[in-house]
Amino acid sequence: MKGTTVNQALELWIRLAAFIAMTIAAVYAGFHYHTILANINDFTGSIMNTAQYTIDGKDFVVDGESWSGTGNYFPTFWQTISMTIGLSLGTIGLPHLLLRFYTNPSAKAARRSALMAIGIASVFFLFAVYLGVVGRAIFIKGEASSQVMSDLITGGNNMVVPSTAQALGGEWMLGLVIAGAFAAIFSNLSGLFIASSGALAHDVYATFFKKDITQKQRVIAGKVAILILGILYGVLGLLVKEASIGHLVALAFTVAASTFTPIFILGIWWRGMTEKGAIAGLLLGLASSMYMIFLKDTLPNFLQFNVPGLITVPIGFLSVYVVSKLDGKVPSDVNKFMQKVHAKESEVA
Numbered sequence: 001m002k003g004t005t006v007n008q009a010l011e012l013w014i015r016l017a018a019f020i021a022m023t024i025a026a027v028y029a030g031f032h033y034h035t036i037l038a039n040i041n042d043f044t045g046s047i048m049n050t051a052q053y054t055i056d057g058k059d060f061v062v063d064g065e066s067w068s069g070t071g072n073y074f075p076t077f078w079q080t081i082s083m084t085i086g087l088s089l090g091t092i093g094l095p096h097l098l099l100r101f102y103t104n105p106s107a108k109a110a111r112r113s114a115l116m117a118i119g120i121a122s123v124f125f126l127f128a129v130y131l132g133v134v135g136r137a138i139f140i141k142g143e144a145s146s147q148v149m150s151d152l153i154t155g156g157n158n159m160v161v162p163s164t165a166q167a168l169g170g171e172w173m174l175g176l177v178i179a180g181a182f183a184a185i186f187s188n189l190s191g192l193f194i195a196s197s198g199a200l201a202h203d204v205y206a207t208f209f210k211k212d213i214t215q216k217q218r219v220i221a222g223k224v225a226i227l228i229l230g231i232l233y234g235v236l237g238l239l240v241k242e243a244s245i246g247h248l249v250a251l252a253f254t255v256a257a258s259t260f261t262p263i264f265i266l267g268i269w270w271r272g273m274t275e276k277g278a279i280a281g282l283l284l285g286l287a288s289s290m291y292m293i294f295l296k297d298t299l300p301n302f303l304q305f306n307v308p309g310l311i312t313v314p315i316g317f318l319s320v321y322v323v324s325k326l327d328g329k330v331p332s333d334v335n336k337f338m339q340k341v342h343a344k345e346s347e348v349a
Contacts, residue, residue, distance in 0.1 A: 010187075011180070011186070012120065012187075014176075014180045014183045015124070015181075015183060015184055016120075016123075016124075017176065018165070018173075018180040019124065019131065020127075021169065021173060022134075022161075022164065022168055022173065023127060023130065023131065025168040026164075029168065031134045031137055031138075033133060036137040037133055039137065039140075040064055040133065040136055040140060041064045042064055043062060043064040044062065044064045045061070045062065046059035046060065046061045046062070047059055047062060047139070047142045049142060049149075050149060050153060053149060053153040060153060078305075078310065079307070081310055082307050082309045082311070083250055083307040083309065084309075085254075085257065086250055086253045086257050086308075086313070087125075087253050087254075087309075088257075089253075089256075089261045090252070090254055090255070090256040090257035090261065091118060091121055091256075092256070092257070092261045092264055092265070093256030093259065093264070094121075094191075094253075131160075131161060131164055132161075134168075135152070135160040135161070135163065135164035135167075136160075138164060138167045138168075144163075147166070148166050148167045157246055157247075158244060158246075161177060162174060165177040189233070192233070193226050193229060193230075196225070197222045197223075197226045197229060200221075200222075200225040200228075200229075201218060201225045202218060202221075202222075247306065250307045251293055254289060254293075254307050254309040254312060254313070255289045257309055257312075258286065258288065258289045258309070258312040258316040259282050259285040259286050259289070259316060261313070261316070262281045262313075262319070262320045263278050263281055263282060263320065265317075266281075266317070266320050266321070266324075270321075271330065271334050271335070272324055272325070273320060273324045273330070274323070274324040274328070274329050274330055275329070275331070276323055276324070277319075277324030277325075278320060280319045280320065280323035281316050281317070281319040281320030282316075284315055284316065284319040285312060285313075285315060285316030285319065288308075288311065288315045288316075289308065289312045292305065292308035293308065
């Protein structure tokens with residue numbers, strides 16, 4: 001736990017330093033947000049000297065009016081709302097935040113740590129929006145190095161931040177961004193491994209398969225779970241290696257928003273949630289997310305969301321509520337739990 005916390009802290013400062021350095025370099029170079037956004041929206045035509053990088057051998061054509069919309073992956077208003085719901089509510093279920101409740105000495109410290117993590121994540125979202133627009137402005141100017149222009153065309157969305165860094169600060173800036181990316185990968189993996197292996201070893205295996213498990217057996221079960229999850233994550237990574245990283249992140253957030261978030265919010269703020277309601281919300285939220293992600297072509301056009309948070313998140317919340325109402329077996333210690341999570345530590349004691 002401590003090693004993962006240190007790893008996440010290190011990753012945070014490396015990535016934050018990279019984004020701050022890029023932002024300062026962009027502002028110094030004259031890339032002011034309102035100005036470049038207007039220039040992008042007004043630009044229509046081909047970008048000179050890009051034919052050598054395109055598949056059809058013709059200069060890349062840009063329609064600024066289409067760029068003023070919500071984007072390629074989210075072409076309509078409701079697609080954008082669906083993505084926003086997934087990203088905003090999915091943050092609650094991220095391992096970065098869940099680990100805060102395992103690695104702090106008190107409830108007060110855990111709340112403060114989780115709040116800081118949410119605030120920092122929000123800052124990164126703001127940086128990403130600005131730097132994405134800067135990358136697009138650099139692209140339409142067509143004056144960057146051949147390597148940058150080639151990467152932006154052939155690498156797609158996955159190369160926007162590295163290419164923007166290289167255009168703004170050369171190899172040094174690119175190296176800092178890549179270091180932040182690798183640190184983020186290891187930080188995310190460590191958080192996922194701890195959260196997932198703990199759930200499999202302690203919550204599933206020790207609860208349903210071997211209730212009289214010893215501490216040593218718990219450790220072994222956790223290590224085996226990590227090996228299984230490592231293989232699973234590797235296979236999944238190979239299956240989506242050509243996909244847009246931004247799209248995959250939005251999908252992961254949406255799954256978290258449809259499964260963990262309803263349980264967390266209703267469990268903390270609603271006294272009527274039951275065990276069966278929580279399980280139903282988790283399973284139905286997961287099942288609906290998986291179906292709408294992998295089998296969306298089987299659905300009517302109006303339900304084919306690239307990020308289905310608009311549909312799957314309400315399903316998760318409604319499942320918890322309806323099944324809890326039907327079940328009615330509210331835990332006897334619910335009032336004590338509510339006091340513990342909402343009152344000050346001195347009042348609980």
